[in-house]
Amino acid sequence: MYTVLIIDDSPSMRRVITDLINQIDEFxxxxxxxxxxxxxxxxxxxxxxxxxxxxxxxxxxxxTFLRNLMRLHPMPAVVISGEGVRGNDIFDDGAVGFIPKPExxxxxxHFGERIKDTLLNLTFLLKRYTLKKxxxxxxxxxxxxxxxxxxxxxxxxxxxxxVLPKRPAVISGPRVIGIGSSTGGVESLLKVFSGLIEGxxxxxxxxHIPYGFSSSFAQRLNQSSSVTVxxxxxxxxxxxxxxxxxxxxxxxxxxxxxxxxxxxxxxxxVKVSRHKPSIDIMFRSMNNTVGGSAMAIMMTGMGxxxxxxxxxxxxxxxxxxxxxxxxxxxxxxxxxxIEAGAVKDVCHLNxxxxxxxxxxxxxxx
Numbered sequence: 076m077y078t079v080l081i082i083d084d085s086p087s088m089r090r091v092i093t094d095l096i097n098q099i100d101e102f103x104x105x106x107x108x109x110x111x112x113x114x115x116x117x118x119x120x121x122x123x124x125x126x127x128x129x130x131x132x133x134x135x136x137x138x139t140f141l142r143n144l145m146r147l148h149p150m151p152a153v154v155i156s157g158e159g160v161r162g163n164d165i166f167d168d169g170a171v172g173f174i175p176k177p178e179x180x181x182x183x184x185h186f187g188e189r190i191k192d193t194l195l196n197l198t199f200l201l202k203r204y205t206l207k208k209x210x211x212x213x214x215x216x217x218x219x220x221x222x223x224x225x226x227x228x229x230x231x232x233x234x235x236x237x238v239l240p241k242r243p244a245v246i247s248g249p250r251v252i253g254i255g256s257s258t259g260g261v262e263s264l265l266k267v268f269s270g271l272i273e274g275x276x277x278x279x280x281x282x283h284i285p286y287g288f289s290s291s292f293a294q295r296l297n298q299s300s301s302v303t304v305x306x307x308x309x310x311x312x313x314x315x316x317x318x319x320x321x322x323x324x325x326x327x328x329x330x331x332x333x334x335x336x337x338x339x340x341x342x343x344x345v346k347v348s349r350h351k352p353s354i355d356i357m358f359r360s361m362n363n364t365v366g367g368s369a370m371a372i373m374m375t376g377m378g379x380x381x382x383x384x385x386x387x388x389x390x391x392x393x394x395x396x397x398x399x400x401x402x403x404x405x406x407x408x409x410x411x412x413i414e415a416g417a418v419k420d421v422c423h424l425n426x427x428x429x430x431x432x433x434x435x436x437x438x439x440x
Contacts, residue, residue, distance in 0.1 A: 077194075077201050078105045080123040082114045082140075083155070084132045088176070092127065092155060095187040102194055111135035111143075115258070118148065119349075119377065124205050125197070128170075130156035138168060145169030147261055147404070149288060151204055153193060171197060233347045235355045235383055239328060243391055244366030248331055250276040251313065251365045252431060255354030255385075257283040257376025259404025261292060263424055264374070268300035268318070270428030275302060275435045276370075277313035277337070279329070281321045281357045283350055283376065289323040296320065313337040321352035328360035337364060348380040354408070358384025367392030370434045372427060373418070375403040379411035386417035394440050396420045396430055 079096055081104055083089050093104045106121045108114035110132050118126065126144070130137040141152055145168065153172035154165045165173055172193045177186040235241070252275070256264060260282045284292060290306045296318070297304035305311070307319040307327050319339060321327035326342040347353035354373075358381055361369045371388045373381055375398055389395045395418050397409035402424035412418050420439075422430055433439045 077102050077124040080117050080121060080126045081107045082126060083129040084109050091183060095190050099191050099194060101198060111140035124201055125151045127153050127155045141165060141168045141170060147258055151201055171200060232349055233345050235347050235359050238344050238347050239356055239359050241359060242363045244364055247366035247368035248364060249335060250368045251337065251361060252276055252278045252370045253357055253361050254280045254372045254374060255381040256374035257408060259375035264296060265299050266424060267427045268296050268302060271300050271302045272432060273301050273316045275316060277315060278318035279327055279357060280318060281327055281352045281354045284323045289320055293320040307339050309339060309341045311339040324351060326352045326356040328356060329364045331364040350380045354381030355384040358388055362387045362391055369393040371395045373397045373409045373412045375405055376408035377405045378407050381408055382411040382415045382417055385412050386415045389417045394419060394434055396422060399423050
């Protein structure tokens with residue numbers, strides 16, 4: 076069963092599209108959104124396999140939202156809109172399908188057939204996407220929902236304590252740099268890594284990204300940087316001048332070995348702070364192994380993942396930095412870390428690579 080999010084500012088059109096898609100055996104609508112900002116929240120909450128997007132929407136038009144979606148959270152998207160003149164352009168922007176809205180005189184049944192034909196033709200692509208996508212922890216209680224609402228089991232927010240016990244390092248280990256990011260993080264990390272140099276302490280990264288895209292993103296980071304970047308694998312030993320990106324379906328943690336080196340341990344467990352991989356888990360693991368000699372950086376992103384683990388690092392004497400509001404796509408996670416008293420310095424995106432280099436050269440603590 077493929078799950079769908081419908082994005083349209085018209086209540087009547089949302090109801091019509093919901094009813095028509097729910098009649099297709101292999102598809103179900105799990106949520107609807109009224110605009111791009113509402114859609115952003117619903118995508119994080121419901122993790123749909125497919126979104127449908129209208130072009131004419133308030134606050135942000137559908138084309139801009141589609142471009143942002145493909146840049147920040149690539150996933151299958153079908154445009155359902157009356158803007159037929161843009162039908163060819165939206166494929167260049169990343170859409171996998173285009174369905175014109177009903178014209179005068181077209182029956183709802185015929186419109187439904189057009190939707191069904193398009194979606195069924197996309198099942199091969201959707202199957203590939205869903206096989207790579209990590210499974211969420213929420214359970215749908217009432218499969219069919221309408222615009223007026225539906226019954227869902229609320230996803231419980233899991234605290235880091237339930238996955239990784241808090242055991243702060245008594246003696247600090249060799250330095251490690253940890254970076255956490257979410258919405259807007261893809262382009263922001265590319266900017267940071269383009270400014271890094273060789274010889275830095277190991278860097279570990281948790282970016283909220285769908286499984287299946289983390290490997291290609293690690294390759295992009297690697298191509299843009301003097302630092303060698305890998306998608307993290309279980310058992311890897313951290314090395315200087317290397318960076319390790321958490322895969323999109325596992326938590327990245329560290330184990331300190333007898334020779335004072337660090338080994339990557341990937342955890343295939345529940346979401347923590349509503350994410351998998353979780354920044355909170357990565358930062359807590361750093362505090363348990365690296366302790367006060369670590370550097371932790373909180374970059375652009377929605378929500379509060381990472382604030383718990385970063386506060387623990389701050390309390391252990393680690394050097395903690397948050398991206399400033401001006402340069403964030405979403406000033407959510409950095410703001411929460413600042414509110415928690417977990418941040419020593421706040422800086423612009425353009426300065427993060429310099430802060431990392433200065434930390435490595437003992438100029439920042």
